[in-house]
Amino acid sequence: MILAAARQARSGSGFGMEIFMIILIVALIVMMWLSSRKQKKTQQQRDDWRNNLKPGDKVATVSGLLGTIKEADPAHDQVVIDSEGSLSRWRIQAIVKPPVIPHYADEDNNASENSNASDGSSENTHTSSDGQSADVQSADTQSTDTQSDSSQSSSD
Numbered sequence: 001m002i003l004a005a006a007r008q009a010r011s012g013s014g015f016g017m018e019i020f021m022i023i024l025i026v027a028l029i030v031m032m033w034l035s036s037r038k039q040k041k042t043q044q045q046r047d048d049w050r051n052n053l054k055p056g057d058k059v060a061t062v063s064g065l066l067g068t069i070k071e072a073d074p075a076h077d078q079v080v081i082d083s084e085g086s087l088s089r090w091r092i093q094a095i096v097k098p099p100v101i102p103h104y105a106d107e108d109n110n111a112s113e114n115s116n117a118s119d120g121s122s123e124n125t126h127t128s129s130d131g132q133s134a135d136v137q138s139a140d141t142q143s144t145d146t147q148s149d150s151s152q153s154s155s156d
Helices: 003-009 015-053 104-118 139-155
Strands: 057-059 066-073 078-083 086-091 126-127 131-135
Touching: 057 078
Parallel strands: none
Antiparallel strands: 057 066, 066 078, 078 086, 126 131
């Protein structure tokens, strides 16, 4: 329908151009209405979530502070956040949902390997995503090997 109106507009008829403009304006109004409706729904969900905050809920602030709610006072639009033992008071509008931190299966394996590595052994291992371990040279060993290689090549 829009293409037909555009063809008529190109053919020189003034009436076709008017129809094309009306259709274009109506389409823009419909898109703006749908967009504002979605924004209102999202805003309402966000406001409901903020008004239902309770102590113990994990939150983040718009500036990036992560913590848990210690006190919530929706009547005064304030919350108190505990972030690693430090308490701070925030406006409720600054509170957002915390980022989702994915739990990987290798985290449990890496934690046990880190505790084994802290017993004084000098070997470094790296666990790949498929669970296989591989020896990894430390940076000191690599630099020593590079220095010895360069000294041998300069003596030749």
